[in-house]
Amino acid sequence: MRLVLGTAQLGMNYGIANKTGQPDLKTAREIVKTAWEGGIRCFDTAQGYGDSERILGDIFSDLGISKEVRVITKPAPHIDHTNRDNLEKALKKSLKSLKLERLYGLMLHRETSLALFDDGLYDILRHFVEQGLVEHIGVSLYSPAKAWAAIEKDIISIVQVPANMCDQRFYKTGLFARAEAKKTEIYIRSVFLQGLLLMSKESLPEHMKFAVNVIDKVEQLCQAFNLTKQELSMCYIMQKYPRAFIVVGAETQEQLKNNICIWKYSNLTSITTEADRIFSDLDERIINPTLWPH
Numbered sequence: 001m002r003l004v005l006g007t008a009q010l011g012m013n014y015g016i017a018n019k020t021g022q023p024d025l026k027t028a029r030e031i032v033k034t035a036w037e038g039g040i041r042c043f044d045t046a047q048g049y050g051d052s053e054r055i056l057g058d059i060f061s062d063l064g065i066s067k068e069v070r071v072i073t074k075p076a077p078h079i080d081h082t083n084r085d086n087l088e089k090a091l092k093k094s095l096k097s098l099k100l101e102r103l104y105g106l107m108l109h110r111e112t113s114l115a116l117f118d119d120g121l122y123d124i125l126r127h128f129v130e131q132g133l134v135e136h137i138g139v140s141l142y143s144p145a146k147a148w149a150a151i152e153k154d155i156i157s158i159v160q161v162p163a164n165m166c167d168q169r170f171y172k173t174g175l176f177a178r179a180e181a182k183k184t185e186i187y188i189r190s191v192f193l194q195g196l197l198l199m200s201k202e203s204l205p206e207h208m209k210f211a212v213n214v215i216d217k218v219e220q221l222c223q224a225f226n227l228t229k230q231e232l233s234m235c236y237i238m239q240k241y242p243r244a245f246i247v248v249g250a251e252t253q254e255q256l257k258n259n260i261c262i263w264k265y266s267n268l269t270s271i272t273t274e275a276d277r278i279f280s281d282l283d284e285r286i287i288n289p290t291l292w293p294h
Helices: 025-037 052-063 084-098 111-119 121-130 144-151 175-182 206-225 229-240 253-264 272-278
Strands: 003-006 042-044 070-073 103-108 134-140 156-162 185-189 245-248
Touching: 003 025, 003 253, 025 052, 025 253, 052 084, 070 084, 084 103, 084 121, 103 111, 103 156, 111 121, 111 134, 111 144, 121 134, 134 185, 144 156, 144 175, 175 185, 206 229, 206 272, 229 245, 229 253, 229 272
Parallel strands: 003 042, 003 245, 042 070, 070 103, 103 134, 134 156, 156 185, 185 245
Antiparallel strands: none
């Protein structure tokens, strides 16, 4: 299955539309169990996601799935990535918390770390792969230019980028076609634009009122295709990016169940042409959450 469980929500309060906060341990276990039983085998986490790694490790062990899960994690950005000892300590700390012997992917949390490859980071990452601690090296990206730079580096075999109905920046550059040609795995995050695409106009906080027009357009599409906002967002991504892995988070078991059901639903009406037309030229202030006021 190409669906991946993002676990930022399991370790901290995350997302503009999050109304329930960080789930308790019982709920977290239910979410992971639901993911596993629904066919999800890959879990995306990070040292910067609060207690996420430790919680996942305990749940994997409790469910008896530690030897089968595929986990991608990211070392804390503040660590000196050119210091092998420090970065290796961080990697082994993640493995200990996750109760794993090997990671499916070690992902650089910031695209600025790419500039450190010539300062020793390339050799350090290569060492981790050769030692069998990591299967894939990747990077989490925010800009198309950095994504192209990353995808051309031979050691990088996975990249993570934001994409949704509003944000088509990476697709328009041809990045997805290039990744397919190079057999680089692409993981898409921010399917719901950090929850914005699921909100109503009434629930928008005051500092996000500039996004009202986007909510209007989402609701128009929902009515046109008789879909919920969650279904619309998921269906768009599934159709637009048929070979990418899709990272979705969940604060509740019900949210995840709905996403899995949508994923497995067949005979979907094509919505990409109309959605691309409506959201073709949005201001980056909308599509880039790092530019949102706080």
